Amino acid sequence: MREDIEKVIVSQGEIQEAVARLGKEIQTDYVGKVPIFICILKGAVVFMTDLIRAYDAPAEIEFMDVSSYGDAFESSGEVRILKDLDIPVNGRDLIIVEDIIDTGRTLEALIKLLKTRGASSIKICSFLDKPARRLINVHVDYTGVLVPDEFLVGYGLDYKNQYRNLPYVGVLKPIIYS
Ligand code: 5GP
Ligand code: MG
Ligand code: MG
Numbered sequence: 001m002r003e004d005i006e007k008v009i010v011s012q013g014e015i016q017e018a019v020a021r022l023g024k025e026i027q028t029d030y031v032g033k034v035p036i037f038i039c040i041l042k043g044a045v046v047f048m049t050d051l052i053r054a055y056d057a058p059a060e061i062e063f064m065d066v067s068s069y070g071d072a073f074e075s076s077g078e079v080r081i082l083k084d085l086d087i088p089v090n091g092r093d094l095i096i097v098e099d100i101i102d103t104g105r106t107l108e109a110l111i112k113l114l115k116t117r118g119a120s121s122i123k124i125c126s127f128l129d130k131p132a133r134r135l136i137n138v139h140v141d142y143t144g145v146l147v148p149d150e151f152l153v154g155y156g157l158d159y160k161n162q163y164r165n166l167p168y169v170g171v172l173k174p175i176i177y178s
Contacts (some may be wrong), residue, residue, distance in 0.1 A: 002166070003038025004176050009152060010128070010145050010169035018144035019047070022125060024097065024143060027156045034058045035093040037125075040110070041065040041083065043099030046156035046164065047127040047144070052095060062086060068106045071075075079109035090118035100128040103135035111138070128152065130168065145169075 001008065010018075026035075037055075039048035041063055052061060065083035094114060101107055107124060114122055125142035132149040148171070153159050154166030158175070 001170075004173055005154075005166070005170045006173045008168050008170045009147055009150070010155070012168050014145065015050075015155060015168065019050045019054050022142050022144060023051055023116070025058070026046065026051075026125065027055050028055050028139065030093065033093050034060060035095050036060045036062055036087075036089065037095050037097050038062045038064055038085065039152075040096045040099070040106075042164065043158065044097045044127070047099060048097045064110075066106065066110060068109070079106060079113075081113075090116070091120050093121045093152070094119045094123070095142075096122065096123065096124050098126040100130060100152070101126045101132045101140055102133045102140065104134050104138040107138045107140075108136045108147045127155070128157075 016159040037048065037052055037059055039045055039061065042065070048061070052059065062085050063083065064081070064085055067080045067082050070072050070079070096107065098103065098107065098108060111122055115118070124138065126140050127144040128147050128149050128150055129140060129143045129145070150171050153163035153172055154169045156164050158164045159172060
């Protein structure tokens with residue numbers, strides 16, 4: 001374990017289990033369909049690459065980068081599109097792939113936007129869920145792991161754009177923030 005990590009919250013083994021379960025669950029729900037997995041950059045990229053390989057059926061992948069004007073620790077209510085989808089999504093079945101749902105603001109704004117583009121269905125798959133922090137009641141269709149109200153890094157999640165490459169999810173030592 002790296003010296004700046006205080007503790008591990010979701011281990012590599014738990015990640016593998018959660019991803020395998022989600023892949024199968026989604027597969028069962030989309031038999032006969034070709035969903036589009038939409039990865040929300042950059043946080044969801046690590047989860048996305050594992051998830052699509054746990055989903056053993058026809059699918060497409062897309063990437064979107066949205067910025068919710070916030071600080072390093074949380075999002076605000078406004079969402080700005082930094083990188084949009086490459087294709088139209090009218091009539092398509094979308095699965096939004098997120099790293100973590102916290103207040104719910106980012107997802108609420110995204111769902112609203114994708115609905116206006118005429119998707120035939122929109123579901124949410126979030127690797128982590130921090131229910132204690134929810135401000136907006138967004139329905140998460142597929143959840144990997146419930147986590148406590150702490151600032152997490154690893155498996156895609158960053159602090160100042162670092163730590164995304166940790167193969168587990170953990171909490172940084174307080175000294176890192178000072
Ligand atoms: P929401 O809009 O639901 O409040 O926040 C979602 C976004 O906030 C996530 O996609 C992520 O970028 C960021 N976020 C929320 N909680 C954490 C956390 O514990 N660690 C990190 N690194 N980012 C977080
Ligand atoms: Mg995210
Ligand atoms: Mg971040």
